Amino acid sequence: MILIQNAKVFTMEGDVLEKGDVLVKDGKVQEVGENLDAPDGAKVIDGEGKILMPGMIDAHSHLGLFEDAIGFEGNDVNEMTDPSTPHLRAIDGINPMDKTFKDAVMGGITSTATGPGSANVIGGQFAVIKTHGDYIDDMIIEEYNAMKIAFGENPKRVYAEKKTSPMTRMATAAVLRENLLKAKSYREKKEEAGLDKTKLPAFDMKMEALLPVLERKVPLKAHAHRADDILTAIRIAKEFNTKITLEHCTEGHLIADVIKKEELTAVVGPSFGHNTKFELKNKTFETPGILNRAGVKVAIMTDHPVIPIESLPMAAALAVKSGMDELEALKSITIYPAEILGMDSRLGSIKAGKDADLVLWDKNPLDIQAKVAVTIIDGEVVYEG
Template identity: 50%
Template structure:
């Protein structure tokens, strides 16, 4: 793979010390090879490609750790809607990777906005929706794009499961039943895992019959993957944490529309929040506390916060704008940039590969002609794994 040098550029590393400097970055073999100040820029003859940054800004590729990209295709109705299998409220065995169409044109728009990694999740019709996958946004075959699958199991609390199954006159139609269905399946999975473990250690013990639903929850119960809980209302957030404690799960709160109202209580739980979408309307009662100040208030409470636009609720190409709106609402530019780079990477357990600019990390980077938190700034070039995926035609 060719070597690339980006020179004459403001480098925003978004690393642990939030290092920023004017200088260069070099990519080789799909990884970041080196970064440094302008006076240490290497000789251009060492590189196959040299980009003059024209005093623009180089930042990590942006990340949305909650989306339905490719599961709900652009400009299509039922034919392109593959996010909710709303014929069964308990579907942990469903895999997002089996429904994503990487040829959907939203992928191209996502890249052009500077978003290089997304977590694709089943929808929130079911209390247990299925397996989330983290993928890069460039590619034609999903298998070549996957970073981690499964990344997490999707759970949903609140109005969505209630409304879907109320229309069918089926369980669950209450918050109690939603939580009960989740608990029931986790209890079964825990016993299934215990029997598997006993059979592995004792040849006289019979292993349980294979159950694809329970098998899908084994990595969750072993702590190998997280539990992403769709929860808007504060009481639903605490139900998610209650269930997580009961079964030793590692929870992540998705949306958390009322999380800012209980930020002081959440701060002691050490649970991250994927905040948003907050640029949408209050389309249902549980969104009545919706505010673009949520990332600010959660950040002030010391909660690890990522920003989401919940594609296709809002198109993923608007993720930079969502961060910019958070700045307008009072969040610092550095914190807002972190909320769409390093924070979602850490929440996904992928902080060693993506979300920051540092030697050895994936060469996912975006060159912009101005600071990324300024509305008028435009994406000039996007790299994913060191390969140039977009270059704006002047």
């Protein structure tokens, strides 16, 4: 058991306790309040003068799939041999012993959605994982949380170099539609066969991977920067009645009214760094705030390793500098990504029954000089600064 005492506690449940205590037991938050008594044998952590937050969540990264300080040998993020690879699973490529996991823990990032990159139109399955552990199987929160798809320049560039389709935005949309239609037909044949195994269609691993998308069990995780690409993603999702989250959403501020009308969520970023391609020309840290004020639920992401995962609070701070409300910015890296990922029953806030993923900061984490004093994941102290 662990008792954190006398901290300023941002629960992300609407309460801010100026002198709050949090009791942790068996990997879960047991109690949140004031003047809690320390049970016998509990480790007591003094939070006087510090801020206690839920562990931060990066809703879009490639953590563990693109290893630190290494080239081809540690690059498992893009299978650039086929524009449609829905059967690929992030958990089969993640190396949890990569240095960047320690960086995440030291930076207060306790969980992330990580998965394939955007070289392919259909990239594969994103997973939600904790950032601490030696074995990926013990770190998984949900092994198939979303299906990565990509629009815009990346698939065009990769396959233009190979002199094959898709080389245009039209072809990118066509590849996605074709595979969703094939999956729909595959599902119908399975349903028609019923219990008669002789009538079942030949097993197709790719189509099997797409069935949860058609059944609305997992969303499409749509890489789209430019406004027209965002609108194409929305159009196709509506056509097939699938769930969708808008990833990057770089020009989302230009069509905030549409995104709000469609009741969609946005995972915005990385907004830091050089505009490396044309579709980033309207990139701005104002985007999260504009979408947030329009009523769109926003998470801020790093797209690690595009910017290092421990830079997540810095990205939120720069969004505040560009007009986003400070509390909303904190929510955009805690409770909002948890809700967008469908993980809010376990993650994103400090509440009895939720995972004890907690970070004690020496000052407001949006302060660029803030340092992590203690990181707790699943009720275990995994870092002390």
